[in-house]
Structures are given as C-alpha cells and as structure tokens.
C-alpha cells in the first residue's frame with residue numbers, strides 16, 4: 001500500500017512515449033504511492049518500477065493489481081482495452097482508467113464506430129462496408145477514385161489506404177481480403193475521401209461528463225512535406241493555431257454527442273476519448289476514434305496539464321469527473337520524434353544514446369522515452385523505431401518549435417532520424433492547407 005492513507009499505488013500499462021509522459025505526470029502527484037509500469041521502457045524506470053506482465057492478459061493484470069493493492073489501473077495502449085483488461089480490473093473491484101471491451105470497439109472496429117456515428121447523427125465520411133471482396137470491388141468501381149479503403153479491425157495504424165487512383169483502391173481492397181491485416185481485414189470499410197487539415201481533440205470522460213483537452217496535430221508520414229509511408233507519428237504540437245472557434249466548438253460537441261450516444265446504448269466509457277477530425281469546408285468530420293490517449297499527442301498535452309493527473313484519472317474511473325475542473329498552462333508545446341534509421345521499415349536496435357541530460361538541462365524541455373532500454377552494461381540504448389519524443393514549451397508556437405529542435409540537436413545515437421518540418425505548415429497559417 002501507499003506511504004500514507006491518502007496515496008494510492010498505481011499500475012500503468014504500456015511502453016511508449018505516451019506511457020513515459022503519463023508515468024512522469026502521475027509520479028509528480030502527491031497522491032501517487034508506488035507506481036508500476038508494465039512493461040515500461042528506459043524512461044519509465046526513472047519514475048516508477050517496470051514490471052514484466054503481459055499487458056493484454058486481463059486476468060494477469062487484474063491479479064497483479066489485486067496482489068499489490070493498487071488503487072488505480074491506467075491503460076495506455078489499445079490492445080489491452082480491446083482485450084477487455086479494463087473489464088477484468090473493474091470486476092476485481094479496482095478503479096480503472098480505460099473503457100471496457102465494448103467501449104474500446106469505438107477504436108477496435110471502424111464499422112462499429114461508423115454505425116454509432118450514424119445513430120448519433122455525427123458528421124463523418126460517407127461509407128459502405130463489406131465482408132465480400134466482389135461486392136467491395138464493385139462498390140469501389142462505382143464510387144471511383146479518390147476513395148479511402150480501411151480494414152475494419154486494429155492494424156497498428158497501417159490498415160488505411162487513401163487511394164488516389166482506381167487501381168490503388170482495387171489493390172487495397174484485394175489486399176485486405178487476402179490477409180494483409182489478418183482478421184482485421186475480413187470486414188472492409190470504404191469511405192469518401194475528405195479534405196482539409198487534420199486535428200485531434202482528446203477528452204477525459206467518466207462515461208457521462210466529457211472534459212476536452214487542448215487540440216493537437218500529429219504528423220503521421222515518415223518524410224518531410226508529409227510524404228512517405230504512414231508511421232505511428234513523427235511529431236506533434238498543441239494547441240492547433242489554425243482551428244477557428246466554431247470548429248473547436250463543433251469538435252467539443254461531437255465528443256459530447258459520442259459519449260451521450262455510447263451512454264444511451266449502455267456502453268460505459270471511462271477514460272480518454274480520442275477524436276481524429278478532418279476540418280472540411282463543411283465543418284469538422286470524424287475520421288476515427290481511439291479509445292485511449294494518442295501517441296505522440298500525449299507528449300504535448302500532458303506537459304501542459306496543471307491539474308493533478310491522479311485526481312483526474314481517478315475521477316474518470318469513479319464516475320465523478322463533474323467534480324473536477326481541468327487547468328492548463330498557456331504555453332505552446334511542440335514535440336519532435338527521434339526515430340531509428342529505416343523506421344517505419346526495418347531498423348537496427350541497441351545503439352547507445354547520449355545527450356538527453358544536456359537536452360533536459362534546457363529550460364522547458366522534456367525528453368520522453370519511447371523505444372529505449374538499458375543494456376547489460378547499464379547504458380541507455382535504442383530498442384524501437386520511435387526512440388525519443390523531445391518536447392518543448394514556449395511562449396509562442398515558434399519559440400516552442402525552435403527550442404524543441406535545439407534540444408533534438410543535443411541528442412545523439414547512430415541512425416538518429418527526424419523530420420525538420422514539424423509544425424512548419426501550421427506556422428504558415430490556414431492557407432498552407434488550402435493551397
């Protein structure tokens with residue numbers, strides 16, 4: 001149990017930059033007793049205890065939390081959510097931040113989320129869904145290109161093809177039905193292509209009350225100029241300067257409507273709802289939901305949160321978010337991802353990382369670990385594609401951006417790769433998208 005009556009021990013599941021950011025913020029709370037991270041990374045072990053647990057094994061997670069007397073379980077990634085880990089934890093009587101398997105379907109099944117949006121009248125791309133390849137191909141021929149082809153299930157961000165030509169679209173359908181995404185592709189959603197800047201809005205929710213965070217914008221493509229393959233995210237900033245007040249209000253309303261619809265349908269969604277939006281000429285439309293914090297979005301949102309994260313997460317888990325007001329810092333935040341050369345394709349691991357202390361010695365800079373580990377010699381080494389998220393806060397967007405890059409330059413490892421244009425388009429204003 002925790003050190004005093006008022007502290008609680010916490011188990012956080014996950015191993016990315018998102019989890020390092022959450023772990024650091026949880027650890028800072030006077031309410032945080034022992035903090036376990038499963039499995040964690042080279043950064044989380046500096047703020048808590050890494051434990052080796054299969055994060056998607058619901059019973060193992062619930063048993064660990066019960067045996068260690070944890071008073072809160074926080075689920076970072078989607079796989080344990082979809083696997084029902086939150087259900088098992090709650091069944092063990094332990095408060096859990098994260099929806100159960102049913103709520104996680106908002107992320108786990110594109111078709112489920114499209115159908116819920118339709119029932120709630122939430123603006124999104126027009127679509128058709130298919131479990132039969134011939135019917136899907138016929139629909140694509142009828143719609144013509146451009147068109148978007150999505151595998152229904154979880155595909156680690158790789159199950160979406162924005163096809164600009166008919167041949168690309170037909171190929172994408174064929175691949176989905178022929179095992180490219182395993183079971184995730186046995187149902188295919190085909191959508192109208194939307195245009196406009198993308199914007200993400202996350203919200204804390206206890207299943208009834210919805211408290212939006214700040215807007216953020218990820219850069220998903222590997223190469224500068226938004227070219228190259230999709231990745232888990234190469235950099236992000238918050239808030240998004242080009243969003244109008246009307247658009248912001250519309251996105252907040254959509255998240256409210258989403259949770260209200262879920263509640264009407266008996267889905268108890270306690271955790272973080274991630275709305276991925278396209279700011280179309282007809283207003284914001286939902287591209288996707290996630291049932292969790294975004295990565296790397298968390299790495300710019302959490303440093304701006306002034307409120308106590310343990311209090312906020314417990315309030316979500318215990319369905320009393322109405323009692324909590326969120327407070328945010330005014331500064332802008334920019335985070336640049338340092339990756340291993342070759343990512344998102346194959347890359348080498350085990351490269352020694354230096355310079356993090358120098359980067360963090362700069363005021364308003366925080367370096368979150370994603371794919372890092374400590375080797376047998378006690379050195380910090382690369383262990384993944386996305387290695388570090390270098391976050392800087394600044395009084396202006398440009399200050400934050402310049403500081404983030406200055407900090408990136410202090411860090412070295414063999415094969416270090418980064419995009420130099422994170423936030424550049426937003427800095428140029430809305431016209432940079434309309435052009």
Ligand code: AMP
Pocket residue numbers: 125148157160162191192193194195198220276287288
């Ligand atoms: P998702 O995994 O659904 O977020 O899709 C990945 C990326 O594909 C999004 O971030 C968008 O850039 C793009 N995308 C998804 N759906 C659409 C759509 N209907 N129109 C245009 N682009 C889309």
Ligand code: GLY
Pocket residue numbers: 218232233290293294295296297
């Ligand atoms: N950054 C996108 C995601 O977390 O899904």
